[in-house]
Amino acid sequence: MVRTSPVGEAPAPRSPATGTSDVKRLLSEFRGLHEQRLEWLQLDTGLTPEELLQKKEDLLQTYVNDLTDQNQVLVQTIEELQVEADHNLSESVMKLCTSDAVLDDLNQQRTNLELSDHLRNLRSGMNSITQLLQNTGHLRNLDTPTSPQSLPMR
DSSP: OOOOOTTOOOOOOOHHHHHHHHHHHHHHHHHHHHHHHHHHHOOOSOOOOHHHHHHHHHHHHHHHHHHHHHHHHHHHHHHHHHHHHHHHHHHHHHHHHHHHHHHHHHHHHHHHHHHHHHHHHHHHHHHHHHHHHHHHHHHHHHHHHHHHHOOOOO
């Protein structure tokens, strides 16, 4: 089954399950063709028993060679999938590390902002206290006479 797409567009992506079922279907058809060829050999009455045996052996050897080729393709596919999985894992780890670094940076920025805000509040409080002390000092200066004799004794 070939998927078609409008002109100029990439083919629709196929799911791994679809690819697996296609491969299984092809392998089943392939096995069926070899079995059918073997059955036809059995029905061929123009062959001597020795010729029939030789043809069966040749057909079975071809089948074994084809299966060997299929196995090699499967091994190569598994190796490629392993490389791809390793690559995807490495990318995910890198993204995670990058995310951790960004998160650490954001946490540090948040801490700095909280400290800045706290420092601003402390400065504001100190300014208020300083202002209060200055105002209190001015009031005390207004309430007390300036002559040294009028200062209370302690």
